Amino acid sequence: MQFISLRNLRFMLHEVLDLSELRNSERFKDFDQEAIDFSLDAAQQLADQYLWPVYREMDRNKAYFKDGEVHVLPAVGEGMRALGESGWLSAAWGFEHQGQQMPLTVHNAGSLIFQAANGNLAAYGFLTTGAANLIREFGSEELKQTYLQKMASGRWQGTMALTEPQAGSSLSDITTYYEPQADGTYLIYGQKIYISGGDHNSVENVVHLLLARQKDGPKGVRGVSLFVVPKHLPGPDGLTDNNVTTAGIYGKMGQRGYVAAHLMYGEQGPTRGFLVGEEFNGLKNMFLMMNEARIGTGMMATGSASAAYYASLTYARERPQGRHPGNKDINAPQVRIIEHADVRRMLLFQKAVVEGSIALLLQCSLYEDTYRVTQDDRSRLLLELLTPIAKSFPSEYGNEAVSLGMQVLGGAGYTDDFPLEQIFRDIRVNSIYEGTTTIHGLDLLGRKVMMEEGKAVQFLATEMQQEINNAEQTEATREIAAALALGMESMQQVLGTLLQLAQRDDPRVFLADATVFLDYFGLHVIGWMWLKQANAAVRALPNAEGDDETAFYQSKIQTARYFFTYVFARTAGLRRTLLAETRITLNTDEAWLL
Numbered sequence: 001m002q003f004i005s006l007r008n009l010r011f012m013l014h015e016v017l018d019l020s021e022l023r024n025s026e027r028f029k030d031f032d033q034e035a036i037d038f039s040l041d042a043a044q045q046l047a048d049q050y051l052w053p054v055y056r057e058m059d060r061n062k063a064y065f066k067d068g069e070v071h072v073l074p075a076v077g078e079g080m081r082a083l084g085e086s087g088w089l090s091a092a093w094g095f096e097h098q099g100q101q102m103p104l105t106v107h108n109a110g111s112l113i114f115q116a117a118n119g120n121l122a123a124y125g126f127l128t129t130g131a132a133n134l135i136r137e138f139g140s141e142e143l144k145q146t147y148l149q150k151m152a153s154g155r156w157q158g159t160m161a162l163t164e165p166q167a168g169s170s171l172s173d174i175t176t177y178y179e180p181q182a183d184g185t186y187l188i189y190g191q192k193i194y195i196s197g198g199d200h201n202s203v204e205n206v207v208h209l210l211l212a213r214q215k216d217g218p219k220g221v222r223g224v225s226l227f228v229v230p231k232h233l234p235g236p237d238g239l240t241d242n243n244v245t246t247a248g249i250y251g252k253m254g255q256r257g258y259v260a261a262h263l264m265y266g267e268q269g270p271t272r273g274f275l276v277g278e279e280f281n282g283l284k285n286m287f288l289m290m291n292e293a294r295i296g297t298g299m300m301a302t303g304s305a306s307a308a309y310y311a312s313l314t315y316a317r318e319r320p321q322g323r324h325p326g327n328k329d330i331n332a333p334q335v336r337i338i339e340h341a342d343v344r345r346m347l348l349f350q351k352a353v354v355e356g357s358i359a360l361l362l363q364c365s366l367y368e369d370t371y372r373v374t375q376d377d378r379s380r381l382l383l384e385l386l387t388p389i390a391k392s393f394p395s396e397y398g399n400e401a402v403s404l405g406m407q408v409l410g411g412a413g414y415t416d417d418f419p420l421e422q423i424f425r426d427i428r429v430n431s432i433y434e435g436t437t438t439i440h441g442l443d444l445l446g447r448k449v450m451m452e453e454g455k456a457v458q459f460l461a462t463e464m465q466q467e468i469n470n471a472e473q474t475e476a477t478r479e480i481a482a483a484l485a486l487g488m489e490s491m492q493q494v495l496g497t498l499l500q501l502a503q504r505d506d507p508r509v510f511l512a513d514a515t516v517f518l519d520y521f522g523l524h525v526i527g528w529m530w531l532k533q534a535n536a537a538v539r540a541l542p543n544a545e546g547d548d549e550t551a552f553y554q555s556k557i558q559t560a561r562y563f564f565t566y567v568f569a570r571t572a573g574l575r576r577t578l579l580a581e582t583r584i585t586l587n588t589d590e591a592w593l594l
Helices: 006-016 033-060 074-085 104-138 141-152 282-318 341-374 377-414 420-431 437-446 448-471 475-504 507-511 514-543 546-579
Strands: 064-066 069-071 156-161 177-180 186-196 205-214 224-230 232-235 238-241 244-249 260-265 272-275
Touching: 006 033, 006 104, 006 341, 006 514, 006 546, 033 074, 033 104, 033 420, 064 244, 069 244, 074 104, 104 141, 104 156, 104 205, 104 224, 104 282, 104 341, 141 156, 141 205, 141 224, 141 232, 156 186, 156 282, 186 205, 186 224, 205 282, 224 232, 224 282, 282 341, 282 377, 282 420, 341 377, 341 514, 341 546, 377 420, 377 437, 377 448, 377 514, 437 448, 437 507, 437 514, 448 475, 448 514, 475 507, 475 514, 475 546, 514 546
Parallel strands: 156 205, 177 205
Antiparallel strands: 064 069, 177 186, 186 260, 186 272, 205 224, 224 272, 232 238, 244 260
């Protein structure tokens, strides 16, 4: 079964994004078009063999906790090791760490294939990569030697241990604490909840990248440090218990094969941790993994939405039902439901969300690669500005897209005969992972749009205007270019009004509708992504070889038109809400919420 389009990934990497600067760099010189295509084909083969075949089985035979041990399907460990042994978990690392120096843009294109095939299994692997990246970036040589290759092999799991019962997303309120020891290690005391991949029997060890505060040390984020806390301590005689106790795992609506654990440290005996980076720099260092995880969450949501799109597209092409309006001949054969206009509307919405999200995620990846090569502030600022959208748009709109995919199947979509019902349950958590949508709205409006005196927004406006200028030259894209240009004018008005509000009123007023602003801003960003794809398609169409290639490019232009007519049109209502002077949410008395 198809769950993602390799043709679309190649279109993005070879025809939409400009990778020439990367290819000319010393670090990425080995990744020409042939190497990129080979990498994508290899990812597809791994996904077909190890991930997709067990996607539904992981849901039906979910993870469970018994006799102090977390049990998952053996396929989890097999898939982890396959990803590790093929080099995917460490592909973006430098040669000095036995990586391939693969551009993140290419690596994330491969990751999208894995996420579409089975996001539950893929998440175990790429969570491990994120944890290992913290050790690679900030850890001592001893930590690197001890942990990196075991994690890169897929034999040791990595986690991000942040959340606590009383703190949630408020990391300044964590209470897990540490005490320094004479041997240079630290004793860790406390508990963490909702820890993805936190414990399971398909790996030899679990390595927690954990935030804790100094006992009786500074309050708030200033007192937080970052530690490696393994389930088992590596030593010359093998692995020994480090008293990381699993209290249980959470029963979840979806992602039932992807463990979320409740962990306790120091309750059953001493739990040792190893400082990563400088003391009290924990939250700052952890943001490397958090930002990677936010992009990763966007990829997980996009992968789910992609799988749902191709499942519903296949069904719509095969399922006969009804006749065209106006045809009253009961003896006429039924038509396939893809011939009905409203089914095409739903499929176009899915396609617009999936391929718009893929474009944004790969654009963000390119900014990170460019920054790695050039240390260019422009790329850094654009990546920071777009990260909240890269996480939230695929999560929120992906959820809506999967819902419409289920609607395409009708009653069949609600049954477990088809994968839509599982995908619908699985994707829902992505708008909660790595900071809820609200948190990303606050981040975008409260910090990102104003950082460095608004430079990031100015850079983005320049990029968008360039694409508008290109699109205005062609009849096929002139109308959608005008729609985005008008949207940008309205965006300036909205931003001006909100920034004035920030200067003269309580911050609660300024940020009350930050989530609405995130949606509004995000639709403009995805509009830019679709205009960019439409421009590339217009350039390529005259030289398209064969009917399939012609249809591919025409589909890009038509989906861009759909996006601006049906989805981007929502910005008008969001703009009215953002400019309204009534303070509905702030002025609603708690007693009225009956």
